[in-house]
Amino acid sequence: MTGTFETIQFAIDAGVATLTLNRPDKLNSFNETMHQELRDALELVASGRRDGSVRVLVLTGAGRGFCAGQDLSDRSVAPGDEMPDLGDSVERNYKPLVLALRALDLPVIAAVNGVAAGAGANIALACDLVFAARSASFIQSFCKLGLIPDTGGTWILPRLLGPARALGLTLLGDRLGAEQAEQWGLIWKCVDDEALQSTVQAVAAQLAAGPTFGYAQTKKAIWASSTNDFEEQLVLERNMMTVCGRSNDYREGVAAFIDKRAPRFKGD
Structure with missing residues (x-):
């Protein structure tokens, strides 16, 4: 089973649903269309869980990045115009997305194939198991724009890392490599780039066959x-x-x- 979308790819095979963020020229950053399509795809996953056709979800990105967060060009404002209400964007898009991911009644695996920044990092961290390519990195880039971490970042990070490391990552916006992310307990496993997809597929198949x-x-x-x-x-x-x-x-x-x-x- 596959779905036809503009900004994502979606397929179901042998009980494993694979959702691929598919704006590689924009490092798979979010725009309004992607948000709507992600909600639609997660509805298909939830429906598939109920009818037994979906037992595991894998979330990954196309190209050289996992997700660079919000596409800022989707929020361009002409000089003199009123700035958008970012809280409204969080309420309409990021909050329902992360809640839908967390509510899924099945294992959710993130396969982080490249940079995961801003909301892209926190979407990955909201999954149950996070595998990352050795070249991948996690960046809490909100501070570079005068913002706070959203998409559950202020809840997830201190629980996974403690307040000291959570504050360091969110106030400084430093790049955290996949190997260090594994050492800190932020993710489940760092694997060689060429082994990422095969490793995740094997784990997804194992879980799909399980209870x-x-x-x-x-x-x-x-x-x-x-x-x-x-x-x-x-x-x-x-x-x-x-x-x-x-x-x-x-x-x-x-x-x-x-x-x-x-x-x-x-x-x-």
């Missing part, structure tokens, strides 16, 4: 831990374990273990 119902509950539990206290998290674990224990995936996993065969998970 995706349990994966979805695991995601929810991990993210909930940032606001729950320890006892609240234990209650959540109990409740989710009850739900998982009644799932067909758990039933199949136990049966496969007893029968000494490979499980055939369906994601429910």
